[in-house]
Amino acid sequence: DADVTQTPRNRITKTGKRIMLECSQTKGHDRMYWYRQDPGLGLRLIYYSFDVKDINKGEISDGYSVSRQAQAKFSLSLESAIPNQTALYFCATSKGPTGSNEKLFFGSGTQLSVL
Amino acid sequence: GIQVEQSPPDLILQEGANSTLRCNFSDSVNNLQWFHQNPWGQLINLFYIPSGTKQNGRLSATTVATERYSLLYISSSQTTDSGVYFCAALTTSGTYKYIFGTGTRLKVLA
Numbered sequence: 523d524a525d526v527t528q529t530p531r532n533r534i535t536k537t538g539k540r541i542m543l544e545c546s547q548t549k550g551h552d553r554m555y556w557y558r559q560d561p562g563l564g565l566r567l568i569y570y571s572f573d574v575k576d577i578n579k580g581e582i583s584d585g586y587s588v589s590r591q592a593q594a595k596f597s598l599s600l601e602s603a604i605p606n607q608t609a610l611y612f613c614a615t616s617k618g619p620t621g622s623n624e625k626l627f628f629g630s631g632t633q634l635s636v637l
Numbered sequence: 638g639i640q641v642e643q644s645p646p647d648l649i650l651q652e653g654a655n656s657t658l659r660c661n662f663s664d665s666v667n668n669l670q671w672f673h674q675n676p677w678g679q680l681i682n683l684f685y686i687p688s689g690t691k692q693n694g695r696l697s698a699t700t701v702a703t704e705r706y707s708l709l710y711i712s713s714s715q716t717t718d719s720g721v722y723f724c725a726a727l728t729t730s731g732t733y734k735y736i737f738g739t740g741t742r743l744k745v746l747a
Contacts, residue, residue, distance in 0.1 A: 562739065563739055564641075564723055564725075564737030564738050564739045564740055565723070565725075565735075565737040566737070567734045567735070570734070580734060581734070610678060612680065624667070624668055624685075624727060625670065625682060625685045626670060626672075626682070626725070626735060627682065628672075628679070628680040630678070630679055631678050631679070631680075633678075
């Protein structure tokens with residue numbers, strides 16, 4: 523089984539709908555992240571969390587919210603989806619601060635299409 | 638904020654050829670990683686390399702932090718090396734975050 527699991531793998535939704543993407547991990551890592559990838563671009567950080575009580579905005583947090591339900595679970599919500607939120611979404615984890623503990627490990631991604 | 642630039646943006650190789658991918662960053666970084674995104678979209682960790690040189694099979698990477706660049710070497714390329722290669726630099730100035738380059742898209746022809 524994958525260490526970082528994202529559900530669903532693919533989702534098609536309509537403008538204005540609320541949608542939640544879920545991420546769970548079995549790596550025992552404290553830090554979790556949500557990234558977005560658009561065609562031809564690198565990954566951009568939406569939100570990150572260093573532990574259950576910690577939530578931080580990334581560079582493109584507008585229109586998104588997150589919930590860290592447990593150490594192993596981090597969900598991303600689009601309250602009212604719009605077409606320019608169509609993208610490939612990745613969840614990632616890292617163990618903690620300093621050195622190689624900062625290595626990122628990614629889930630398989632969720633392809634979201636907003637019509 | 639820090640800028641991360643990768644070159645070349647696209648690369649086509651014949652199987653068996655060697656290549657060098659470059660990642661430049663505009664400011665001091667705490668660490669740097671290289672990733673391979675395969676044709677199915679999965680992101681695979683290749684190297685965690687804040688400085689120095691590492692090798693893993695046909696791939697190796699070198700980061701010269703003082704000169705703000707990192708290189709990824711692919712030797713004897715195979716069709717399975719195709720995909721997009723990203724470097725990501727961690728900055729702790731301002732918001733703690735990894736900044737990703739826009740990637741090098743590699744296609745290896747049989």
